[in-house]
Every structure is written in C-alpha cells, then in structure tokens.
Amino acid sequence: MNAAYGLGAVLLVTVATLAIGTWGLRFSRTTSDFFVASRSVRPGLNAWAISGEYLSGASFLGVAGLVLAFGGEMLWYPVGWTAGYLVLLVLVAAPLRRSGAYTLPDFAEARLDSRVVRTLSSVLVVAIGWLYLMPQFRGAGAALESATGLPPWAGAVIVAAVVLANVLAGGMRSITFVQAFQYWLKLTALLVPLMFLLVIWLHDGGTSPASASVVVDGVSGLDWSNPIDVGGDHPLYSTYSLMLATFLGTMGLPHVVVRYYTNPDGRAARQTTFVVLVLLGVFYVMPPVYGALGRLYAPDLVASGGTDSVVLELPQRMVGGLGGDLLTALLTGGAFAAFLATSSGLTVAVAGVVSQDVFSRRLEGVTAFRVAATVGVAVPLLFALVARDVSVATVVGLAFAMAAATFCPLLVLGIWWRGLTAAGAFCGLVVGGSLTGFAVLDRLLVTRDHGWFAALVAQPAAWAVPASVLTMVVVSRLTKSSRPAHVSRFMVRLHTPEAVALNRNLENG
C-alpha cells in the first residue's frame, strides 16, 4: 500500500478536527462553556456528538477483528454497547440531567451531601477514564503502523497531541462540533468502502463465510458463526457477564455522563438518548460484515494475529490499485477520527473532574482545566507506551465492568431509592471498585489458564455488580438515621418536569 495516502488521510482528519475546534472556540468564552457547553446543545446535535464520541477505535476496528478471529460470540459486544443506552435511557437520562450536576462526583455530592463520597467518585472517574484512554492510544499506534508504516509509539503520541491541542483550545463546546462531525465521518468511512466490497463479494459468487466448507485455521464456518462458543470455557457465564457489564456500564462511563449536562432539560436528554440508539444501531451493523468478509478474503490474518487491521486490509485485497488505496485512506481517516473522538471526550471528562477537585483551589477556572487536561492525557499515554500487549476490546470491556460495578449502582439507587445513605454509597463504591480493580490488575499482569477462576476474573461484572448493589443496600439500611435531610426535595428536582413551577432548591427545604 502506498503510505502517502494513509498519511494524507490522517493529516486531513487532524486539520479538519483542529479547524472545527477553532471555529467552535468562537462560542467558548466562559468556564461553563469549557465544561459543559453552557447547556445549550440541541438534542440532534448532541446525539451526533455523543455517538461520535462513543464510537471508539474498539468499535471501528476492534469489532471486525474480533468477529474475524472468534466469530459469532463477539457480536455481543456491539449489541451490549448499544443496549447500554436503552438502560441508561429508562433509568437515568432525564433525572441525571435534572440533577443539575456537572460531573459524576457532583451528582454524588448533591445527592448524598458528602465530601468523602465525592472524592471517592473523583478517584473512580479518573481510574475508569485512564483505563479507557490507555487502549485508545495503543490502538491508534497499531492502526497507524499498519496503514502508514509509522512506529507504534508515534501514532499514540500523535493522537494524544491532537486531542490535547483541541481540548486546550476549546473545551467542551468546540468538542461538541468536532464530535458531531466525527460521527458522520466514521459512518461514511465504513459505509462507502463496504458498498464496493459487497458488490465484489456478490460478483465473486457470494459464498457465505458461515458455510461449512469455509475452513480457516481449522475452524469451519458453522462453528465460527455460532454466537455461543460451545467449545469454549463457560460460554454462557462469559456471555451473560459481558452483557451485564455493557448494559449497565454505559451509564457510568465518565465521558458519556458528562455529555448529559449539555442537554437543555430532562425531556431533551431522553430525546437525545433515543437518537443515539438509532445512530449506534446504524453504525454497528457494519463492522461484523467486515469481519465476515475478512474470513473469505483475508483468512491469513487469523494465524498471524493481525485481525485488528482487517478493516484496513480488505480494500487492498478485494479492490486493489488506486481504488483500493483511496478506500484504505478513507478507512484510515475514519479510524483515526474514532481514536481522536473518544480520547477527546474522555480527556474532557477526566480534566473536568481533576480540575474541580484538585486544582480549583490553586488555579483560576480555565487554567485549572487546561493543566488538568495535560495531566489527564500524559498519564495514560505513558501507560500505553510501557504496558504489555492486551487487546483494545479487552481493556475497554474491563472499563465497562468497573463502571457497571461502581457508578451504575450509585446512580440507579441514588435516583430511585430515598434510602441510599452516604455510608452505603461509600462502601458499595469501595467494594465494586476494588473487586473490578483486582480483575483489571490480574488481567494486565497475569496470564491465566482455563477454568472457572479464569472465566470469573476475565468477566467480573456478574459477581462484582451484585456485590456492590448489595453492599449499598445493606449499609444504607444500617445507617438509616443518616439519610440526607434534603432527599425529598432532591427527588422533586430529579423527577418532576421542568414545566411545573416547584421549589427545587436544596438549601431552603
């Protein structure tokens, strides 16, 4: 492949991102603009931005690679990543917006009236954010290496630098426009090449990649397409645990939650979420098709372990020539946009929390945000450069599990149950955070054989989430007397429509 085209596409996406970011800067003037775009983003635009931010490299490149390598059982990832928004919609979308808080720690403090729970939430936001950022940088390095021949560290550093430049310049408001643009870029970048590839596939006779005669690496198409890996280790447990992590974890991802504060009101928050669901559904139909085509046209990637690059490889192999080069360049641009968008969103979320809780006493608003953003990017970049090789989707999956075991119970119980106390929330966060934290460390440091213990640690959500919920409920019941005084007024604020004139002020209740 001609590396010039790939580099050109990356350059183009970078320039477009910075240009739109700078254009958005004209609207960013205050600290509030930096954090949450002053809550004036319409549902349509906001939904584009949420989807653009959410569809990371794991979605753009990783899903196709996993489907090629492991087959039908990997289809649960995109389904779970979409269904998470349905759970978020019905349990937290409108109340979260109405709570009027900027970040997850803000919500915790407002609901529970506790500085300690706030601090613990901040620590968890940073932990989940970094856990999610690290594989983005690594994945970007690998993708750029395969498309342009740059060394892997260069791609990671380039993505980190562009993200930082954009966040430093404009904060959330400029990020909104950039991410809305990146959703459409990613959609186009996957859709256009796919049209060409499908036509060629039909022209070649349209063999089903799932037919028994297609054998890759000793696995027949029948076994490959099965969505429950019958030969694997505890497939039913792993699938359900993964479902739980993705269904419940979405609402606790810091970069998703922070976008909810940019909705004008609770009703708009619901409409935004519905549009996001549709946009994600349209997108996620495509990556598995790339994976399936890869089984026919790039089966050697399975043996060589390079399945993550199947999306970038297919146009070369199926179209070839200048057309193949151009389509690959388009896909490279889309993949680069995917890494940029998710990393930017996470950086804003982490920087928002760090600047409020660490730097706000020493530095003035916007400066604190900029210092925090620099720290927020530098640390995970460092991890990405030195960490051992673990697939992007695996680490992202662990970030989901951690969010599901910590912020999901905090949000759901905090919104729907008056009985949640600060002590209960604190203990539940500690239990959920340390159980999933243990699973993360185990995964990053130890190689495990098969067996029940390995399956449990690989997918911790199924036991860590109930443990966290149970802790919150039991400890809250034991500390009943310490329920915050304003909890009724807070429920009024969370659940009543803004149109009704009610006292939603927590101080004079």
Next chain:
Amino acid sequence: MSEQRPERVRVTSPWTERPGSRPRRTAASEIDAGSELGEIYLAALLRSQLRLAAGVLVTLTVTIGALPLVFRLAPGLSRHHVLGMPLSWVLLAFACYPVLALLAWRYVRAAERNERDFTHVVEQPREPG
C-alpha cells in the same frame, strides 16, 4: 433621599371573594410545603416512571437477554439460513437494533405522557375541602 419603594399590594374588591373561602391550593404547593399530600403526588409520579422503566427492562431481558440461552439450547439455529445468513446472525447482528430503537421510542413517549399527566394534576387548583 434613600426612601424605600412602597411594597406592592394586590388590590381586590371585597365582594369578589366568597365569604368563608380559603385561598385555593394546588398540589404543586403541597409538594413545595413537603406535606403528606405532596409526598403522595411525588410518590405516584416516581411509581409510574419506575413501573414503566421496569417494563422496558423486563422486555429487554426476555427478548435480547434470552438470546444466549436460546442459542445454547438450540445450537441448530446457526444451521438455519435466512437470506444466505445463519439465523443466529440475522437475529444478533441485525434484528437486535430495530428492537432496541422501538423499545426506546415507546419508552420516551410513555415517560412524557406520565409527566404530562403529573403536570396536569398538580397544576390544577383543588377544590377547598
């Protein structure tokens, strides 16, 4: 010179108010006052929204949530082909997304209806009792 503005007072005819009637109260003012009645209105709203959410989650569980079990118990589904694809793929890679969108659409409409009903009830003046 710093003379205070006189406070504005509402001037009404002494004959417009029926003798013996108390000022009319809305349910909204009961909620603001934190009275028992206000709590009942709020609890009713919470219950209706929570029941709606639970309904959606149950539907999600018995449709998409049941798929792993179905695929496990009926491995033959991968052998059935629809439009040249295994049936399990048609369900999981394509049919899931419209189902999710439909559930979300119905939830948004029902949740807004609950809120309209609540608004209607609490803003209406109640007959003094």
